[in-house]
Amino acid sequence: MSALSVEALGAAADAVEAHLPTLVEDKVASRLFAQDATLWGPDAESESAIRLAWTSLHRTSRPLVGEVSALREQLRERGVHRIALCGMGGSSLAPEVICATAGVELVVVDSSDPDMVRSCVEDDLAGTAVVVSSKSGSTVETDSQRRIFIKAFQDAGIDPTERIVIVTDPGSAMDKQSRADGYRVINADPDVGGRYSALTAFGLVPSGLAGVDIGALLDEAEVVADLLAEDDAANPGLRLGAALGGTSPLRDKLLLTDRGTPIVGFADWAEQLIAESTGKEGTGLLPVVVGSDGASEQVATAPDASVIALTADDDEAGPTEAVPSQVNVAGTLGAQLLLWEVATAVAGRLLGINPFDQPDVESAKNAARDLMANPSETAEPALGTDDAVEIRTTGTALSLSGSADSLEASVDTLLATLDPERGYLAVMVYLDRLAHADLAAVRGALEARTGRPVTFGWGPRFLHSTGQFHKGGPAVGAYLQVTGTPVEDVEVPGQEFTLGTFIAAQAAGDAQVLADAGRPVLRLHLTDQEAGLTQLREVLGRQ
Known part of the structure; x- marks a missing residue:
């Protein structure tokens, strides 16, 4: 598979042609990777200044590879063969797609539904370790799940400090209390927002403990990082961002279609990234996860819609017949995680909103x-x-x-x-x-x-x-x-x-x-x- 490929057709191609020269001239790509907080205007600057470290995670997350591998061996020695993840939003969606694509089991407990949480806790508790992930350390859903798992372990005669790993920002209430209580805590980069955190500890710790080769995932992102940082018309991040956020009139319904991609569940992760980043101030982009069946012809050809085809490679999708706006996207998982984060930030600039608040x-x-x-x-x-x-x-x-x-x-x-x-x-x-x-x-x-x-x-x-x-x-x-x-x-x-x-x-x-x-x-x-x-x-x- 190619590391990355973005092909825009119809109205999406017109948007690329209209906006790409300005994006290149304004050095948006290089400024983004230099963590320039002024890209989205003065109102967004204070938030952006503490939310751009995701552009370098392919390098800065490397120490996690060895740490997570060693922890996984410790847990295996304790009889652990099942990893459950308590987390919401970006804390759960990235590990879910990473593990599903690798064919590795991960039990994602991202619910407050009593029946779902109870079944996840009761199933094979003796062989389970739990990752509790919360950036703020105060997410009520995650804290509730944590409390329920702790009691279940205690009731089963299992020391919860040997089975629960905490992932949170340094200095959060959960960080301080968990360390005081004797839990293993791994801190994430505080200058990365939750939905951009796929390659931080939030994405890598549960995935690595479940058995994914997280070093290879970082390698995939590193291969394309320089390309995505270039002020060049061939930059796939600029092209995808323009195709998503630059159509005129705005095609704000993005129909995410599985057209043979080997990445499992990617549209669910992209949905959260795009919708939460752009849907504000009366505008935004609404991802619609339509799966392998695709959207109906009436919806796919609507004047407010673009088909986003997630493909196996750049030569397999082709144009969808009679669809007036389409983007074909292919690439490895690590490369696409970084690609879509860049594209969402670029789309936010074109929409005139702050892509880092919610x-x-x-x-x-x-x-x-x-x-x-x-x-x-x-x-x-x-x-x-x-x-x-x-x-x-x-x-x-x-x-x-x-x-x-x-x-x-x-x-x-x-x-x-x-x-x-x-x-x-x-x-x-x-x-x-x-x-x-x-x-x-x-x-x-x-x-x-x-x-x-x-x-x-x-x-x-x-x-x-x-x-x-x-x-x-x-x-x-x-x-x-x-x-x-x-x-x-x-x-x-x-x-x-x-x-x-x-x-x-x-x-x-x-x-x-x-x-x-x-x-x-x-x-x-x-x-x-x-x-x-x-x-x-x-x-x-x-x-």
Whole structure:
């Protein structure tokens, strides 16, 4: 496979032609790798100044290779053959794609769903070691998972300090307390934001402990680093960034399609990087993960869409017939991790936004905290019930007059709010994503039904990804939220809440922030998960 290849076609090629000369003339690439914080304007400068160390990680992360290898041998001597990762957003998505591509098992515990967390903890605990990853050291989901694993180890007569590895920024509360409690702590580079942290300790420690050759991954990034730093028209990072963020009018729906890439799950990582980096100030880029089936013809040819084909090599994709805008991208995993980070930073410059903050992710977290303090406000009364599904709305942007007792009618009412020219539907499911993975198949059916892009996100995972775009991007979305009564709730040791109350607050808080921003939100709560999921599959899968 070529180290990197970027081919733009149609409107994407026009964007490259329009913006590439200026990007080269302004020395954007060399300034980026020199960590020039002025590239995104004065308002972004203070944040950018502490977020650009990812450009040199192919060199600065090298000491981790030996350290992680030695730690892996220690754990194997203790009988460990299974690695679980507690983390959210960039702390979990990069290791997930790295391990999946290498064919190595990694159990990613990136949920507050009680049923999912319980099953991950109970499965082969005796052979498990856990990486707990949190940049801030205060991520509530991750801290809750950590507490649950600690108690499980203690109950099983296993010393948790011999089985849990902490990855966090130096000086965080988790760093200080974990060291005091005798845990192994590995610090990440504090000058790298979470979603750009694939090649920091957050991406490399769990991957290396699981058995990935992380030195080879860094080698792949190093091979292309000089190319991506060149102020040259052949620079694939500049070309991809221009194709993503420089179309006019802006094609802000990026249809990420698997066209034979050997990299497993890459679109999920890219989704988080792009959406959280660019979706703000009423603009941004919305990645739509459409998989190997591709998008429907109506969506792929829409004037606000570009097809991004993730290919096995530069000569295998070719143009998609009748698609007016397409980018074919190929390359090794380490090279593409660095490529897409560069391209996202370049796209942010073209969009005129700061690609390193995430203000609306914080707003949803704050709303969830408020609801945790007042749990009686977590769920407004149901407007109606259809067998195992309670039907609710939040705010005034969606009226269910006459349709609140019917799941099918309420979904139809939400879909009727979609802007036929620029709109998108976001399906947001706060359930066990491992047990109910097949539910994601409704995405394609809803896309065919509406003729508009449809994203599918597992909560709270998507809150660290497309959740930023939902609230900070253009107000053209419709939002379908699914929650459920857990089969069995899980206590969080040392806290006054359970995982069930926490995930309910996260869902309600996100819905409230969306509603406050004038977005239409339909909330469906499954009182019986098995029966409710059967209803959902039938109604949402209808074309």
